[in-house]
Amino acid sequence: MKFGVVVFPGSNCDRDMINALQNGLAQEVVTLWHKDKSLSMFNTSDCIVLPGGFSFGDYLRCGAIARFSPMMQSVIEFANKGGKVLGVCNGFQILCESGLLPGVLLQNSHMEFTCKNTFIKNKDSNEILKIPVAHGEGRFFAKDNELEEIEKNNQVIYSYCDEIGGIHIDHSPNGSIHSIAGISNKERNVFGMMPHPERACDQMLGNIDGKKVFKELFSIN
Numbered sequence: 001m002k003f004g005v006v007v008f009p010g011s012n013c014d015r016d017m018i019n020a021l022q023n024g025l026a027q028e029v030v031t032l033w034h035k036d037k038s039l040s041m042f043n044t045s046d047c048i049v050l051p052g053g054f055s056f057g058d059y060l061r062c063g064a065i066a067r068f069s070p071m072m073q074s075v076i077e078f079a080n081k082g083g084k085v086l087g088v089c090n091g092f093q094i095l096c097e098s099g100l101l102p103g104v105l106l107q108n109s110h111m112e113f114t115c116k117n118t119f120i121k122n123k124d125s126n127e128i129l130k131i132p133v134a135h136g137e138g139r140f141f142a143k144d145n146e147l148e149e150i151e152k153n154n155q156v157i158y159s160y161c162d163e164i165g166g167i168h169i170d171h172s173p174n175g176s177i178h179s180i181a182g183i184s185n186k187e188r189n190v191f192g193m194m195p196h197p198e199r200a201c202d203q204m205l206g207n208i209d210g211k212k213v214f215k216e217l218f219s220i221n
Contacts, residue, residue, distance in 0.1 A: 013052035024201035050091025063093035092192035103142035109175025131195035158182035
């Protein structure tokens with residue numbers, strides 16, 4: 001599998017993502033500049049990654065300007081053809097702004113930036129992972145009809161929890177509705193999550209749970 005990492009003005013987790021994929025998971029990685037358009041070197045078995053950061057300074061809404069970058073038009077076409085796309089933190093916000101994922105990311109309920117380790121539970125396997133978060137606007141919200149569709153179609157991939165797997169709003173670092181930490185589209189080829197798995201892929205950091213996220217989502221050996 002080949003990964004393309006899109007870099008926007010303000011991206012600050014692109015190098016972390018590239019390092020995690022290349023050195024932590026031994027994957028081929030291509031860096032993609034937001035003003036470029038071509039994804040001709042990728043096929044639908046590959047994955048395009050939108051990393052975390054503050055694309056275009058997030059001066060409007062998080063991800064609202066990046067959504068109009070030339071590369072994002074190609075990413076949308078790629079996803080609509082079945083190609084895999086992952087958005088982490090600001091990348092998750094961009095996916096929601098672009099309409100590839102439902103819902104929206106709002107300001108944290110406590111109105112402060114949060115940067116810490118959190119626990120998340122995989123909704124399919126019930127495995128509990130320790131993954132860092134770092135965001136000020138990570139509170140996932142969806143209207144009642146959207147939320148009903150998300151849950152009916154099993155689109156929730158990760159939920160915030162405590163260290164033994166208990167899911168409760170008190171364990172969410174941002175107040176996300178139903179403690180949602182990550183979702184997919186109906187077709188299960190577009191994924192978005194607020195926690196940063198790329199920051200938990202090196203034993204020197206004392207945590208490699210992030211590797212499990214990539215392996216779960218993309219069946220990496």
